[in-house]
Amino acid sequence: WARHGIMTTNLAEAYNAILRKLRPLPLTAIVEGIMYRTTMWMRTRRAVTLQQMSNAQTPFCKKMAEYLQEKANKARFHTVITIGNIRQRWEVTCRTKGGFGSSTGVITHEVTLGHESDNTCSCSCNKPKLLHKPCSHVLAACAKIKLDSTSYVSTFYLKDRVLNV
Known part of the structure; x- marks a missing residue:
């Protein structure tokens, strides 16, 4: 399957x-x-x-709002370097948990953000593709260019959509 x-x-x-x-x-x-x-x-x-539904601060359900806040807090500790001129690409470096996974204790991910009209993003960790929501690496890249990251969250997580399922 x-x-x-x-x-x-x-x-x-x-x-x-x-x-x-x-x-x-x-x-x-x-x-x-x-x-x-x-x-x-x-x-x-x-x-x-x-x-x-009465909470107008976020269009997303409670768990998605908590997820975005948690990942945004984690993204503050990532280092973001621009690697693309025409395509919006970044190299995001973050610490590994406990220093395992690599000899230096850091891991690097490549993030590509689509145009604002197309609402797609990709990361080498594949979490945006699998979960249909941005990972901390995408949020770090969005913060670097002061871009609203909520456009990269699937409409499936909107409160209206959850209510109508």
């Missing part, structure tokens, strides 16, 4: 791990359990989103 450009191993195994308690039940009970748990999750998600 391919999802968001990556391969998943086995979708049936993923469902089995989630529904362990339902496994010994008859088939009809398993189907009902899946349906009721899914609708319960959707109701809870909608109730939380309705509470957040």
Whole structure:
């Protein structure tokens, strides 16, 4: 199975791990359990989103706002060097966790930002492609040129979209 450009191993195994308690039940009970748990999750998600709709500070749901704040705080410690003239490209250097992963304790990523009209970005860590939201490296590059990074977050994370799912 391919999802968001990556391969998943086995979708049936993923469902089995989630529904362990339902496994010994008859088939009809398993189907009902899946349906009721899914609708319960959707109701809870909608109730939380309705509470957040009054907050006009951000167009995104609470978890995305927290994610962007966390990554922006992390991006403050990255070093950004411009490496492209025509295309907007940067080399972003950051420390590794605990100094592991390289002999110097730093890692370098290449970030490319699309034009403002196209709302695409890429990073050599592949997180923007896989998660449809900017990583700390993209946020560091946006901060360097004083560009609003919210245009690189997928519309899937907008409060309106979460409410209407």
